[in-house]
Every structure is written in structure tokens, then in C-alpha cells.
Amino acid sequence: MNTYTPAQVTAADELAHANAHLMDLLDHEPITYGAAYDQWQKEFDGAYTAHETAESLYRSLFPGDAPTAFDVLTHAPLTALRRASLPGVWTTGDKRFLAAPYAKRNTRAGRWTVEYWARGVLEDTPRPTVKLVATDREHVQQLIDQITWATTDGARPADIVTR
CATH class of the missing domain: 1.10.287 (Helix Hairpins)
Known part of the structure; x- marks a missing residue:
């Protein structure tokens, strides 16, 4: 591969x-x-x-x-940012993240909004699990990579048993 x-x-x-x-x-x-x-x-x-x-x-x-x-x-990795079908919106292959730059008229113009949907955007969940602000598209990808890592078994020491 x-x-x-x-x-x-x-x-x-x-x-x-x-x-x-x-x-x-x-x-x-x-x-x-x-x-x-x-x-x-x-x-x-x-x-x-x-x-x-x-x-x-x-x-x-x-x-x-x-x-x-x-x-x-x-x-490509499923967590790599790709353009969505909507202009200016980015998503990942696993459909758990959405990102887009804020509108120019917004007080956060120049920054990006990042939404993490634990079960995926296509689920019937009314709100994202986590909503973050990033400085640019590269920062968005870094946040995605960190959230992905944090939600895997690799983020927890082997001696911790989850109940």
C-alpha cells in the first residue's frame, strides 16, 4: 500500500x-x-x-x-482533509470531521471552525461532539490528527483498564 x-x-x-x-x-x-x-x-x-x-x-x-x-x-488516510461537495467546506474520508473558514463578516474571520462528530456527520445527531477553532487548514489537520489519536487505544497506557 x-x-x-x-x-x-x-x-x-x-x-x-x-x-x-x-x-x-x-x-x-x-x-x-x-x-x-x-x-x-x-x-x-x-x-x-x-x-x-x-x-x-x-x-x-x-x-x-x-x-x-x-x-x-x-x-489516503481516512482522516486526511478533502473538499466536501459544498464550496468552502472540508471533510475527512471517515465523515467524522467538518471544517470551514469563518465568513469574512464574522468576528473570527481568518480562522477556521472544526466540528468533530464521534459517530459521523451522517448520523441523526443534532450537534457535533466537539467544536473547535483553528488558525488555518494545516492547524485543522493537526487537530484532526490529535483527536483521532486521542480516541484510539494508543492514547491510553496499557495498564489502564476501561470499564
């Missing part, structure tokens, strides 16, 4: 999203020329540039032949 760095996982995620956005635009190309086509062309040009940038960064992180972004994301 391959082990990928957080930077490689993030780059794979960025490339996958850039590719998906580009393909979505291609699927919705207007049939006729006019204002709608001009707007689409502008969006397509931006998406194509974003895709090229993401692909360039992705390839720079792998010496020699790069695996597919799908392969990297498939073999």
Missing part, C-alpha cells in the same frame, strides 16, 4: 475537483452562440487554467510517473 503526504493528498483533491468542474462545464456547453456562450467560454477558460495549475502542482509532487489522483485519494 502506498503512503502519500498531506501535500500530495491535497494536490490530488485539488486536481480531482478542477477536473470535475471542467468536465461539468463541457457537459453544459451552450448549443448556440451569444451572451450565454460568451459567459460559458469565460468560465471554461478560468476552469481550464485552474485545471492546468492543479495538474502542474500535482505532477511536481511526484518524482517520475505520478499515480492517478483517484489512486492517491483512494489510498
Whole structure:
């Protein structure tokens, strides 16, 4: 099994999203020329540039032949941050963490909110188990790693017996 760095996982995620956005635009190309086509062309040009940038960064992180972004994301740790389907929201593969930057109008603008859902976000739990504030996305990943470690048997000495 391959082990990928957080930077490689993030780059794979960025490339996958850039590719998906580009393909979505291609699927919705207007049939006729006019204002709608001009707007689409502008969006397509931006998406194509974003895709090229993401692909360039992705390839720079792998010496020699790069695996597919799908392969990297498939073999990434379940607690690695990935984009969620909502813009600006990040989640983990195990769906126990949600993170997002605070809105610019919020008093905590520039920071991130992190929610930990012990049984997973998809459960019928009305509130997260823990809600934290982080300074940036890297800090979010550190909090996720610490919570994950703290909730495993490795966090407790072997001589302590839980009842």
C-alpha cells in the first residue's frame, strides 16, 4: 500500500475537483452562440487554467510517473482533509470531521471552525461532539490528527483498564 503526504493528498483533491468542474462545464456547453456562450467560454477558460495549475502542482509532487489522483485519494488516510461537495467546506474520508473558514463578516474571520462528530456527520445527531477553532487548514489537520489519536487505544497506557 502506498503512503502519500498531506501535500500530495491535497494536490490530488485539488486536481480531482478542477477536473470535475471542467468536465461539468463541457457537459453544459451552450448549443448556440451569444451572451450565454460568451459567459460559458469565460468560465471554461478560468476552469481550464485552474485545471492546468492543479495538474502542474500535482505532477511536481511526484518524482517520475505520478499515480492517478483517484489512486492517491483512494489510498489516503481516512482522516486526511478533502473538499466536501459544498464550496468552502472540508471533510475527512471517515465523515467524522467538518471544517470551514469563518465568513469574512464574522468576528473570527481568518480562522477556521472544526466540528468533530464521534459517530459521523451522517448520523441523526443534532450537534457535533466537539467544536473547535483553528488558525488555518494545516492547524485543522493537526487537530484532526490529535483527536483521532486521542480516541484510539494508543492514547491510553496499557495498564489502564476501561470499564
